[in-house]
Amino acid sequence: MTVESKKASIITDLALAPEGHLKIDWVAAHMPVLNRIREQFEKEQPFKGLKVSISLHLEAKTAYLAKVVKAGGAEVTITGSNPLSTQDDVCAALVEDGITVFAKYNPDPKEYKALMVKALENKPDLIIDDGGDFVSILHAERPDLMAQVRGGAEETTTGILRLKAMEKENSLKFPVVAVNDAFCKYLFDNRYGTGQSVWDGINRTTNLVAAGKTAVVVGYGWCGKGVAMRAKGLGANVVVTEIDPIRAVEAYMDGFTVLPMIEAAKVGDIFVTVTGNRDVIRGEHYEVMKTGAILCNAGHFDIEVNKPELEALTATKRTVRRNIEEFKLKDGRSIYLLAEGRLVNLAAGDGHPAEIMDMTFALQAISLKYVNDNYKEIGAKVVNVPYELDQQVAQYKLEALGMGIDKLTAEQKAYLESWTEH
Incomplete structure (x- = not known):
């Protein structure tokens, strides 16, 4: 009330x-x-x-x-x-x-x-x-x-x-x-904060193990980097999807598999969207997902996972656990959505x-x-x-933190500011 x-x-x-x-x-x-x-x-x-x-x-x-x-x-x-x-x-x-x-x-x-x-x-x-x-x-x-x-x-x-x-x-x-x-x-909040809090929200909501599963991180900005890093630390196999070739190469160099979303959708167990854009997981992707796939979003608005297109494929929907909805598809597969597609780290965790x-x-x-x-x-x-x-x-x-750092000497400052004496 x-x-x-x-x-x-x-x-x-x-x-x-x-x-x-x-x-x-x-x-x-x-x-x-x-x-x-x-x-x-x-x-x-x-x-x-x-x-x-x-x-x-x-x-x-x-x-x-x-x-x-x-x-x-x-x-x-x-x-x-x-x-x-x-x-x-x-x-x-x-x-x-x-x-x-x-x-x-x-x-x-x-x-x-x-x-x-x-x-x-x-x-x-x-x-x-x-x-x-x-x-x-x-x-x-x-x-x-x-x-x-x-x-x-x-x-x-x-x-x-x-x-x-x-x-x-x-x-x-x-x-x-x-x-x-x-x-x-962005170096700390977006990367380390999002990375830890997203998996905190997923783990406390699902009570399932991450190790051995394939985690698909949709977007490799600073938030995506953090989510992928923590997924790797939990023992997951990490797949990254991207639209930017530079970030895609970075994800590859960081040790992750890079796939188009339509291919990643076929192998993923847990999907995390962190793009700030809409419909990055949508109907064509639901069509090829494994039964039991878990979807969640860590972007600001609940538009990254397209819910209307998921519901269009659904025969029945029910809440199976707090902050987990099961979408039973018409072909018998189940897809699970966490926290209504809202920010999983805050809607299903403490941020x-x-x-x-x-x-x-x-x-x-x-x-x-x-x-x-x-x-x-x-x-x-x-x-x-x-x-x-x-x-x-x-x-x-x-x-x-009780930590200190060095300071430049006068000679070092002069060296960095000069161009004649090197």
Whole structure:
């Protein structure tokens, strides 16, 4: 049952807050970089008097980011970026912590959209977006809520693609920092975070062994690299499908078999899509799959596995285990879909490890400060995270790990900057 509480938040049940606090406290204890930034924000108050709206997968790590932004003086409103990744106990805990929340687990599509709009009705000064939905709503549906927006930060590959399309059409109205494209995001979050959390979601959902099975990784970007690497570590035989010849050669050099999807479909036991594109597994592929094939998606939207074409081949459908649907095909084969084709690592798991999201959300926090400090100079475009901020996060991480690195001597700097004396 949905309840309204403190500042008109809309959540499922405020009584769930104690468990949510435990989750948030646990991740906070394992996010030293974000803790350091929180200390800076508490002193500097970079967001004092500003309203910040956040749309992210609403679980404990995201909740702690929201608390860090609040510690910087902001009035924070938050909603989920996927209906199946919201954790109701975390939402309740945030409400008790003075953050306005419009989110609940598994709302119907209409309610999900309405909650997202509610999170923008405070007319924010700054936004954090995941997948571009906030930006899309503000530009296409509710421009009346956009007047005060100074800028924002975007979390995902999918969101960056949408933003760059808007920028190309000259329809983007404010600057957005492409956090997804920062080194400390894609090298660690996309690769190590996605790699571990995808297999965590698959393993806990299916309770099946990966060793000896053929895992088909659809897309060999940074997320695909991580998924393939962890599949190999679990003992799976890995097949990669790609549309980019350079990435295909890279996958081959990394020791994986590379096949067109129509051939990979014949041999795969577990399929993971990580492309950001639609219909990468579709009807022609279902036609040749083995019975018992397991499909899941780790891209932002549930369009990578074409569900309508799977249902068109289906005689009966049933839920056989939480987050597993069996599609019994008309020819007697069974194909299983995890988490409705939504992000398996969040819809059927807890998302990336806290130590990984520590770096990503540190980037989000300081990128939000950067766009607030520079929005007039940046203008209405997509910009990269400044390299010095990337380095700052990495340096904080090294220090938290108790590790150090070397520095160039004056002679080494001079050597690298010269061209005459080599």
